[in-house]
């Protein structure tokens with residue numbers, strides 16, 4: 315029986331010729347990831363279980379991105395714990411303030427993750443690296459601890475949904491609108507325990523940044539992972555960054571997909587997720603009149619250079635509405651630097667935005683832009699649960715960088731055409 | 735293994751941000767985490783919960799972040815088992831990995847009401863509603879997962 319991309323990668327890492335959906339396996343890991351929130355729990359478990367060795371110092375990444383630069387004393391203590399562990403085991407990929415970026419923007423940028431890899435991360439958006447043709451999935455801290463010690467993890471081999479992508483995106487529509495549209499179709503648990511596999515002729519019209527954004531939100535459909543077919547665009551991206559061999563897996567012709575969803579990119583409009591679930595989507599022409607008080611452009615979903623470019627194009631020469639605080643957070647130091655070089659920072663600051671160094675910050679309601687009761691934010695982040703960005707009576711509207719930038723100018727939820 | 739306790743009931747899509755809000759994730763101390771468990775949707779939960787109680791919810795329980803702080807907070811608060819129609823997958827594996835029993839059972843999720851007294855046998859998957867004198871059948875754990883649970887969690891099972 316044929317295998318999907320995910321099944322092939324899992325089989326290869328479990329040392330098996332063949333796996334089938336539902337099978338429980340142990341697989342070898344190419345990368346184990348943690349951040350400043352999840353690593354301390356993992357380190358505690360690792361030590362409590364009495365482990366004294368890690369499996370491979372080049373295959374563990376720790377990124378201090380959530381509450382950094384440290385938001386308070388407790389957050390600082392958690393980073394000390396990670397730093398001490400990383401130094402003790404001499405981890406190759408420990409990223410502290412000054413080098414760190416948001417983990418899921420940083421690892422692909424640095425060439426740490428590649429096609430064909432089997433990756434776990436103690437962060438749910440670890441599914442992002444599927445954009446590069448890897449099997450990559452979020453786990454918890456105990457899995458991270460076991461992964462660091464043994465280099466293995468247990469998995470249930472998932473079934474898969476196929477997304478057949480055709481067509482070309484319209485102007486001001488990006489990967490974010492595509493994935494919000496898809497989650498609107500599947501629902502927040504529509505891909506539970508399953509893989510989302512993206513392929514089709516339309517892939518050529520999706521940039522790596524679009525794909526990273528889409529794979530990032532596979533978890534918001536409940537999926538175990540999202541994965542894209544590797545093409546020339548992927549290879550070009552990988553070859554510029556990855557300094558080791560990688561492997562490309564395509565699905566077998568007779569691979570079993572339990573469902574196929576056709577996505578015509580040309581039909582997708584700017585899409586917004588209303589509070590309080592990512593599947594509560596409306597297209598921009600249906601949103602009505604929603605005044606807002608904050609805009610956040612950043613996160614592991616939309617903090618990449620192309621996102622900054624879209625925001626800069628819309629904000630150039632404009633002024634942020636006086637009732638809105640616009641917070642822009644380039645996701646990595648490299649992106650931050652390029653924003654300076656390309657003049658985006660000046661555009662943002664002249665428009666009245668504040669620009670932060672990389673951090674998860676407001677995305678998870680950590681710091682750098684917490685909402686008060688009754689406030690509304692248009693954010694390019696990935697979750698709009700109750701209380702996600704602050705008070706339980708605040709609201710988050712998930713949108714693309716184009717919609718967020720336009721909304722910052724108009725002071726209400728708006729499409730880019732409305733501010734031109 | 736069998737547990738018996740009183741029910742705390744919630745709806746669909748209970749996410750990890752309400753189980754333990756991110757503002758409390760600047761610690762990995764189990765007791766501190768438990769003190770804030772469910773506070774954004776049920777401020778009284780932590781006042782009312784007793785050791786050995788059971789939580790029941792609808793679809794997609796534990797969706798959202800991978801934070802193990804969520805099942806840790808629930809377990810540390812005193813909950814001995816969570817029953818739901820379905821679980822988000824990371825929450826599911828985290829619960830198993832830390833030794834918090836969870837069961838999927840639609841019938842139990844629909845029929846059990848807050849305050850009911852319920853006993854659960856994990857070997858048979860039978861959920862016994864003592865208050866209503868009803869029985870519901872959940873799928874028992876597969877052997878692989880039972881192996882992890884019996885050892886009290888993943889790390890003890892691989893050491």
Ligand code: SF4
Pocket residue numbers: 380416417418437439613614615673674677678695696
């Ligand atoms: S940016 Fe937000 S979603 Fe992404 S890793 Fe950070 S907190 Fe998580």
